[in-house]
Amino acid sequence: MHELSITQGILDIALTNAGARKIKKINLVIGQFSSIVDDSVQFYWDIISKDTLAEGSMLHFERIPGEMTCRACGHVFRPNGETFTCPSCSSISVRISKGNEFQVESIDVE
Amino acid sequence: MSTRIPIIEKIMSANDSIAENNRGILDRAGVFAINIMASPGAGKTSFILKTLDALNGRLKLGVIEGDLATSIDAEKAMAAGLPAVQINTGGECHLDAVMLADALPALPLQDLDLILVENVGNLVCPANFQIGTHLNVLIASIPEGDDKPYKYPGMYMGMQALIINKIDLLPYVPFNMEYFQQGVEILNPGVTVFPVSCKTGEGMDAWADWLVEKVSTNRSSEK
Numbered sequence: 001m002h003e004l005s006i007t008q009g010i011l012d013i014a015l016t017n018a019g020a021r022k023i024k025k026i027n028l029v030i031g032q033f034s035s036i037v038d039d040s041v042q043f044y045w046d047i048i049s050k051d052t053l054a055e056g057s058m059l060h061f062e063r064i065p066g067e068m069t070c071r072a073c074g075h076v077f078r079p080n081g082e083t084f085t086c087p088s089c090s091s092i093s094v095r096i097s098k099g100n101e102f103q104v105e106s107i108d109v110e
Numbered sequence: 111m112s113t114r115i116p117i118i119e120k121i122m123s124a125n126d127s128i129a130e131n132n133r134g135i136l137d138r139a140g141v142f143a144i145n146i147m148a149s150p151g152a153g154k155t156s157f158i159l160k161t162l163d164a165l166n167g168r169l170k171l172g173v174i175e176g177d178l179a180t181s182i183d184a185e186k187a188m189a190a191g192l193p194a195v196q197i198n199t200g201g202e203c204h205l206d207a208v209m210l211a212d213a214l215p216a217l218p219l220q221d222l223d224l225i226l227v228e229n230v231g232n233l234v235c236p237a238n239f240q241i242g243t244h245l246n247v248l249i250a251s252i253p254e255g256d257d258k259p260y261k262y263p264g265m266y267m268g269m270q271a272l273i274i275n276k277i278d279l280l281p282y283v284p285f286n287m288e289y290f291q292q293g294v295e296i297l298n299p300g301v302t303v304f305p306v307s308c309k310t311g312e313g314m315d316a317w318a319d320w321l322v323e324k325v326s327t328n329r330s331s332e333k
Contacts, residue, residue, distance in 0.1 A: 002202060002203055004202075005125070005202070005206060006122075009121045009122060009123070009124050009125065010121055013117065013121065013123070013124075017115055017117050017119075018115070021113075024112050025112070028121075033263055033264045033267070034238065034264070035234045035235045035238065035264060066263075079260075079263075081260060081261065082260055083260065083293075084260065084292075084293060084296045084297075085292075093296075094296055095296075096263070096297070100267075102120060102122065102238070103119060103120050103121060104117050104118070104119050105116070105118055106115055106116045106117055106118075107114070107115050107117060108112040108113070108114050108115075109112060109113050110111070110112055110113075
């Protein structure tokens with residue numbers, strides 16, 4: 001149920017950057033480790049963007065899958081949800097290299 | 111015809127700036143604050159009350175209780191003699207910076223050393239929302255299972271200290287400590303861990319000593 005406040009944050013950022021121009025599309029980059037439900041954001045978006053310059057605009061979600069990099073052998077892999085061990089060399093010395101993204105990357109305006 | 115405006119702004123930036131402001135209010139009053147996160151039933155309220163016992167008067171403690179609708183937890187804290195404020199989120203699954211900003215004036219900040227903020231019981235998103243405290247502490251508990259770091263990596267990444275509660279249940283519940291700690295170590299290398307039992311009091315002294323040290327270090331860095 002946290003999508004309403006997130007959606008409000010997205011709208012504020014979009015309106016601040018749009019100047020007086022009509023907003024057509026908001027491009028979001030969301031990593032796998034950021035908990036957010038697209039459909040829920042879209043639902044709130046249609047409600048809270050009404051009567052603003054963003055009314056009728058489209059949300060575009062670029063989803064970044066979670067990715068880990070092994071510090072021992074350099075192997076890059078996607079965690080399977082049960083273990084973070086490197087599937088190549090079995091090392092547990094790994095770091096998250098992708099999946100924390102949570103930002104408005106750009107907006108398209110008229 | 112449309113024009114693309116590059117922005118690259120974190121979606122949480124508005125919340126984060128209010129959180130920053132909250133931290134300023136706390137620092138000016140000389141109060142250290144901790145955001146306590148955990149799933150429902152991990153023992154957050156018991157842990158806060160046990161912390162009060164273990165501190166044994168060494169720090170003046172205040173409590174902010176976040177909950178969807180009830181004030182049960184704040185009443186327990188007040189019954190224990192703590193200044194407490196209840197935040198009802200009205201269904202929101204986490205606390206955010208605005209909620210903390212609204213709650214802070216209800217506590218006697220000048221008279222306190224430490225505020226423990228009990229976040230809403232939820233392992234999905236509270237770590238995504240900075241509220242302005244100095245530290246995020248996560249309570250895991252033995253009956254929840256040893257796979258939680260793997261299932262909720264965001265929470266395990268977003269903490270600065272980990273409490274493992276209900277260790278008195280280890281003989282009765284299947285819990286692979288090595289597997290659990292492996293996940294923790296990968297997500298949050300070198301994080302400080304306190305195994306405790308709120309039931310027996312085991313481990314609470316080490317946690318209380320650490321808290322006293324943290325509050326004192328924060329004070330001296332502010333001066």
